[in-house]
Amino acid sequence: MQQRVEQLRALVEAYLAELALTPELGTLEPAVRHALGGKRIRPVLCLATGDAIGARVEDLLPAAAAVELVHSFSLVHDDLPALDDDRERRGAPSVWAHYGEATAILAGDALVAEAFRLALTYPTPAVARELVDATLAMIGGQQMDLEGGAPLDRLHSLKTGALFSASVMCGLWAAEVPSSQHGPWRAFAGELGLLFQIVDDVLDGDGYVLDVGEDAARRLADEAAERAHARLAEIDADTVVLEEIVGALAVRST
Amino acid sequence: MQQRVEQLRALVEAYLAELALTPELGTLEPAVRHALGGKRIRPVLCLATGDAIGARVEDLLPAAAAVELVHSFSLVHDDLPALDDDRERRGAPSVWAHYGEATAILAGDALVAEAFRLALTYPTPAVARELVDATLAMIGGQQMDLEGGAPLDRLHSLKTGALFSASVMCGLWAAEVPSSQHGPWRAFAGELGLLFQIVDDVLDGDGYVLDVGEDAARRLADEAAERAHARLAEIDADTVVLEEIVGALAVRST
Numbered sequence: 068m069q070q071r072v073e074q075l076r077a078l079v080e081a082y083l084a085e086l087a088l089t090p091e092l093g094t095l096e097p098a099v100r101h102a103l104g105g106k107r108i109r110p111v112l113c114l115a116t117g118d119a120i121g122a123r124v125e126d127l128l129p130a131a132a133a134v135e136l137v138h139s140f141s142l143v144h145d146d147l148p149a150l151d152d153d154r155e156r157r158g159a160p161s162v163w164a165h166y167g168e169a170t171a172i173l174a175g176d177a178l179v180a181e182a183f184r185l186a187l188t189y190p191t192p193a194v195a196r197e198l199v200d201a202t203l204a205m206i207g208g209q210q211m212d213l214e215g216g217a218p219l220d221r222l223h224s225l226k227t228g229a230l231f232s233a234s235v236m237c238g239l240w241a242a243e244v245p246s247s248q249h250g251p252w253r254a255f256a257g258e259l260g261l262l263f264q265i266v267d268d269v270l271d272g273d274g275y276v277l278d279v280g281e282d283a284a285r286r287l288a289d290e291a292a293e294r295a296h297a298r299l300a301e302i303d304a305d306t307v308v309l310e311e312i313v314g315a316l317a318v319r320s321t
Numbered sequence: 322m323q324q325r326v327e328q329l330r331a332l333v334e335a336y337l338a339e340l341a342l343t344p345e346l347g348t349l350e351p352a353v354r355h356a357l358g359g360k361r362i363r364p365v366l367c368l369a370t371g372d373a374i375g376a377r378v379e380d381l382l383p384a385a386a387a388v389e390l391v392h393s394f395s396l397v398h399d400d401l402p403a404l405d406d407d408r409e410r411r412g413a414p415s416v417w418a419h420y421g422e423a424t425a426i427l428a429g430d431a432l433v434a435e436a437f438r439l440a441l442t443y444p445t446p447a448v449a450r451e452l453v454d455a456t457l458a459m460i461g462g463q464q465m466d467l468e469g470g471a472p473l474d475r476l477h478s479l480k481t482g483a484l485f486s487a488s489v490m491c492g493l494w495a496a497e498v499p500s501s502q503h504g505p506w507r508a509f510a511g512e513l514g515l516l517f518q519i520v521d522d523v524l525d526g527d528g529y530v531l532d533v534g535e536d537a538a539r540r541l542a543d544e545a546a547e548r549a550h551a552r553l554a555e556i557d558a559d560t561v562v563l564e565e566i567v568g569a570l571a572v573r574s575t
Contacts, residue, residue: 089454091461091479094468144430149422168403172426173464176398176433180456183437187453192446199441200343202434207345210427214348225345 071308072315075114075124079107082128083135088181098166098174099181102139104157108263108316109234110135115312116238116252119304129185130194130241134234136182137198141205141230143175150213186237193240197233204229219278223264231260255298255309262291263316270320292317325562326569329368329378333361336382337389342435352420352428353435356393358411362517362570363488364389369566370492370506373558383439384448384495388488390436391452395459395484397429404467440491447494451487458483473532477518478511485514509552509563516545516570524574546571 083103088096110131117127146153146161147168154164163171179202186195208225211217235256239249265288268274275284295313299306337357342350364385371381400407400415401422408418417425433456440449462479465471489510493503519542522528529538549567553560 089457089461091458093461093465095461095464140430144426147423147426149426169401169467170464172398172401172403173460173467176394176429176460177457179430179433180453180460183449184453184457187446187450189446192441192443192449195437195446195449196441199434199438203343203431203438204345206427206430206434207343207347207349210349210424211347213423213427 069311069315071118072111072115072311075111075118075308076107078114078124078128079110079131079135082132086132088177089184092177092181095170095174095177098162098170099177101159101165102143102162102174102178103135104159105135105139106321107135109138109230112231112234112259112309112312113238115308116235117242118308119302119306120239120242120244121305122238122242127238127241129188130237131234133182133185133194133198134230134237136178136185137202137205137233138230140175140178140182140202141209143171143178145209147171150209189241191240191243194237197236197240201229201233219274220261223261223274227264227267228257228260231263232256235259251298251301255295255302258291258295258298259313259316262288262295262313265291266316266319288317323565323569325372326365326369326565329365329372329562330361332368332378332382333364333385333389336386340386342431343438346431346435349424349428349431352416352424353431355413355419356397356416356428356432357389358413359389359393360575361389363392363484366485366488366513366563366566367492369562370489371496372562373556373560374493374496374498375559376492376496381492381495383442384491385488387436387439387448387452388484388491390432390439391456391459391487392484394429394432394436394456395463397425397432399463401425404463443495445494445497448491451490451494455483455487473528474515477515477528481518481521482511482514485517486510489513505552505555509549509556512545512549512552513567513570516542516549516567519545520570520573542571 088099113131113134114124114127117124143162145151146156147163153161155161162174183195186198204225208222211222232253235252239252265275265284268276269281269284292313299309342353367385367388368378368381371378397416399405400410401417407415409415416428437449440452458479462476465476486507489506493506519529519538522530523538546567553563
């Protein structure tokens with residue numbers, strides 16, 4: 068099943084590499100492409116959701132890419148000097164450090180707009196609606212983070228959980244799964260987002276680790292992974308690849 | 322008919338004043354609301370389009386507001402120090418000058434996301450599709466402007482024309498006018514955007530005025546107004562309020 072995850076990741080990489088940007092973006096293209104690095108966790112999750120319900124994963128690629136573009140948008144703007152002031156991202160200069168602040172602001176804008184363009188290629192507006200709600204949550208979460216003092220779980224839910232949920236839910240909407248079947252999926256996605264964030268905090272030594280210590284944070288991550296597995300067990304679908312993803316997120320080291 | 326324009330503007334003002342922002346945006350709300358000043362030319366144009374075809378203008382308010390929010394988004398980001406570095410907007414501090422750069426970046430992001438949320442309240446994704454294309458054009462136009470050297474008509478078409486067109490076209494999509502009837506409307510909107518921009522240049526003493534001189538720029542504006550009227554005459558709808566808007570844009574002094 069690890070093999071299937073790698074197949075899905077390769078599909079995402081190929082789709083993003085060949086993605087034609089809106090021609091009007093002109094010379095923003097290199098900055099937009101520079102921003103599109105990453106591990107593809109969210110788009111792979113979107114495709115694996117499609118796999119589980121027997122959808123054609125190729126049909127879900129625009130939705131998967133849209134989620135990834137929203138993720139990239141948030142990193143490009145969060146890295147700006149006025150926000151987190153990060154000169155590096157994934158071992159390379161961040162977009163503003165490489166292309167300047169003005170281009171980074173516009174490249175972030177372009178990424179979020181391109182994300183909605185992709186989400187809007189489906190006949191149903193539901194994919195884009197799911198994505199816009201997650202985007203608004205992330206923006207609010209970043210503002211909350213800037214101000215400081217917010218409860219960690221609320222912050223994580225907005226900054227990370229919302230887009231993890233959207234990764235799963237956009238897959239369902241794109242595959243036209245009726246909303247009556249969404250409940251356990253949304254619950255699963257929530258646990259997965261929490262798992263991802265706690266492990267992130269353990270790897271970075273911040274967040275939950277500062278709140279409760281590393282051992283307790285690892286236990287919280289294991290509990291979230293257990294709940295994610297339990298939610299998957301409730302779902303009438305072939306969730307073996309998703310089980311694999313839960314397991315990989317629980318033990319990841321980067 | 323000037324009275325009807327004022328009625329439409331009052332509808333827009335009331336809708337925007339009462340617009341409930343996404344709760345997750347939290348403390349971004351004052352900055353977002355600060356950004357929402359302006360003359361409401363685009364949303365009034367959207368509603369007047371609805372009026373012309375006999376649609377209920379109240380039903381077009383989300384589309385009209387979405388267009389206005391995209392306009393506000395672009396101003397908030399363009400005013401930033403890294404871009405145009407404008408401390409003032411409409412006789413008041415710009416969003417970054419009042420709330421700081423970080424909040425202004427996020428408030429701009431919030432405005433564009435809220436715009437798509439509103440555009441996505443319609444059953445058809447066509448309203449949001451029209452808006453996303455205009456948004457991408459504006460972002461590309463701003464990048465082109467930063468780089469300098471672009472032909473003025475191309476720059477104006479991206480930075481101003483695209484959203485003027487979207488103002489009209491979102492009204493048609495929201496009212497579910499079939500695309501087979503869109504041709505003359507799109508042509509009208511194009512002329513109106515050009516008219517607006519040339520008059521803007523005349524009032525600011527830049528753009529076309531620097532290219533061809535003030536008298537020639539005024540003649541170009543008059544010609545655009547004539548063509549806009551001619552396009553309206555081709556349309557089978559009650560275009561009297563739109564005629565009024567063309568006339569007002571041609572002679573505006575602010």
